[in-house]
Amino acid sequence: MKLKKYLTLTRAGIMESLQFRLGTLVIVAGNLLYLIVVYFLWKAIYASAGTDIVNGMTFSDTLIYLVLATALFNFMEMYLVWEIGRSIQSGKIALDLLKPMEYRKHLFWSCSGSFVTQFFFTFLPTFIVVAAVTHGAIHLGWNLLFFVVSVVMAVSINYSIDFLVGTICLYTESIWGINIMKQVIVMLLSGATIPIAFFPEPMKTIVYYLPFQSIYNAPLSILLDGNPQPQTLLTTLGIQLVWCVVMTVLSNLFWKVSLRQITVNGG
Amino acid sequence: MQRKGFGFYLRIYSKILAQDLKSKMSYRADFIISTIGMIFTNIAGFISFWILFRSFPSVGGWGYYEMLFLYGFSLVSLTPVQCLFDNNWSLRIHVYSGDFIKYCFRPINLFFYYQSEVFDIKGLGQFAFGIGTIAYSWSKLGLGFTPLMLLKLIVFLLTASLIMIALQNAAAATCFWIQNSFYLLDLVTRFKDYAKYPITIFSPVFRFIFTFVMPIAFIAYYPSIVILRPEEIPLLSWLSPLIGVLFFWLSYKFWMYGALKYSGTGS
Numbered sequence: 001m002k003l004k005k006y007l008t009l010t011r012a013g014i015m016e017s018l019q020f021r022l023g024t025l026v027i028v029a030g031n032l033l034y035l036i037v038v039y040f041l042w043k044a045i046y047a048s049a050g051t052d053i054v055n056g057m058t059f060s061d062t063l064i065y066l067v068l069a070t071a072l073f074n075f076m077e078m079y080l081v082w083e084i085g086r087s088i089q090s091g092k093i094a095l096d097l098l099k100p101m102e103y104r105k106h107l108f109w110s111c112s113g114s115f116v117t118q119f120f121f122t123f124l125p126t127f128i129v130v131a132a133v134t135h136g137a138i139h140l141g142w143n144l145l146f147f148v149v150s151v152v153m154a155v156s157i158n159y160s161i162d163f164l165v166g167t168i169c170l171y172t173e174s175i176w177g178i179n180i181m182k183q184v185i186v187m188l189l190s191g192a193t194i195p196i197a198f199f200p201e202p203m204k205t206i207v208y209y210l211p212f213q214s215i216y217n218a219p220l221s222i223l224l225d226g227n228p229q230p231q232t233l234l235t236t237l238g239i240q241l242v243w244c245v246v247m248t249v250l251s252n253l254f255w256k257v258s259l260r261q262i263t264v265n266g267g
Numbered sequence: 268m269q270r271k272g273f274g275f276y277l278r279i280y281s282k283i284l285a286q287d288l289k290s291k292m293s294y295r296a297d298f299i300i301s302t303i304g305m306i307f308t309n310i311a312g313f314i315s316f317w318i319l320f321r322s323f324p325s326v327g328g329w330g331y332y333e334m335l336f337l338y339g340f341s342l343v344s345l346t347p348v349q350c351l352f353d354n355n356w357s358l359r360i361h362v363y364s365g366d367f368i369k370y371c372f373r374p375i376n377l378f379f380y381y382q383s384e385v386f387d388i389k390g391l392g393q394f395a396f397g398i399g400t401i402a403y404s405w406s407k408l409g410l411g412f413t414p415l416m417l418l419k420l421i422v423f424l425l426t427a428s429l430i431m432i433a434l435q436n437a438a439a440a441t442c443f444w445i446q447n448s449f450y451l452l453d454l455v456t457r458f459k460d461y462a463k464y465p466i467t468i469f470s471p472v473f474r475f476i477f478t479f480v481m482p483i484a485f486i487a488y489y490p491s492i493v494i495l496r497p498e499e500i501p502l503l504s505w506l507s508p509l510i511g512v513l514f515f516w517l518s519y520k521f522w523m524y525g526a527l528k529y530s531g532t533g534s
Contacts, residue, residue, distance in 0.1 A: 022445070022447070022450070026450035026451060026453075027450060029454065030450075030453070030454045033454075033461075034457070037461045040468050040469045040473065041326070041468060043468070044326050044327035045319065045323050045327075047327065048323060048324060048326060048328070049322075049323050054322055054323070055322055172297070172300055173297065174296060174297035174300040174301060176297075176301055176304065177302070177304035177305075177389075178300060178304070180304035180305070180308055181300075181304045181307050184304075184307050184308050184311045187311075188311045188315065193315055194315055194318050194319065198318055198319070198321075198322050200318065203318075
């Protein structure tokens, strides 16, 4: 069975992430703090705007968007650049490359365990609380299905970008700098810190042509659109699919080329 | 043991610093990439403000340049903790592996010796960016300039730094009791992202919490208002130098208490 060997890795990952309960508690506390700050910040922003709707978004729209973006971030962020970078620095990568599984797949399935735990312990509770508190601001219908499809593609794009950036560490041997640049670019241009609807004009168009908005903006706009036009839905999902394929191919190619570069110092 | 003077410590520090810089310079690419990454982060913060203020005139009565001033102030006040106390991040690793015991056998102050070992140069990029932001918003706000104001700025920047250093020391020192202090350190580090918002946007309850329980407001808001709005300085602003010194002293005692009861791992 092919799938079985992957699911074993998932199971190991779940058990590993359940080991660090105190860490999870502190992360939840940190997120709550972030949400409190975001709530008051945007409340003050909307209070001084004078109107209820700015750039087509109300206060509660913006808040739901940002809260769910945080939840998605916690679900998707695997600190992969660190993982790859550290195994390059320590030389552990030599062992990983010897495994009878492609490195890319092995890494993905090792992370998949924490996808599962993060989904059930952060994303789902946040989603339920938001849906209950806002009384139907999230439309529960077919858009949920499209949202799931969109999130799956977002995970794939995010993973490819991480893998691509992680590969750069083979050349630079600098992890912190590379990782922080990636994080800053993704967080800003994906609309995770400020919804893309607020971006001024030339910037907005440029951002829509980049892969990053497919990670947070695309799934969230599908979820929050209570009454979607088939055309917009198809465009959003189509763009995601294109980026999904492009980034997978690109990151795979780059990895294969870079692998010849690898030098491991001793054991 | 005879107490060593300030000059003695200064001499030792410059010697350790020179060694550290030499070893850093052998990884020149890492240094350059990290510095660029740091500047990236700061520019992204700048761009977020810019985007926000394109759609909204002010945030809770605070204008664009006033917010920029707060942002620049927080960047500069966070530089010392970034540059001089970066070794706190490795504390849990040293403690866990048993390496920490080597610091206990030096005939100089334990805390001083441990912190002096690492100087993080990339913080200097942030420092330059912060100074630039302060100068830019200062001139746009037309605050005027007197030597007294400059003196006030320097004094209050220093006290703001002390608060952040104290928070980080305390968070790092928890690793003497709990194994993994990373999450706490990470949580405290996230405080600095919230320091750039004026405390007045929060509700009274959270204003209290962010002043007395988690003193985020002392990192930028209370100290910088002395320059920014000299006609409405709250008492807490004048007290902040005192509070900064007190916090630093307490965190030092806490750190040393943990370090002195450290008994090694036996290896």
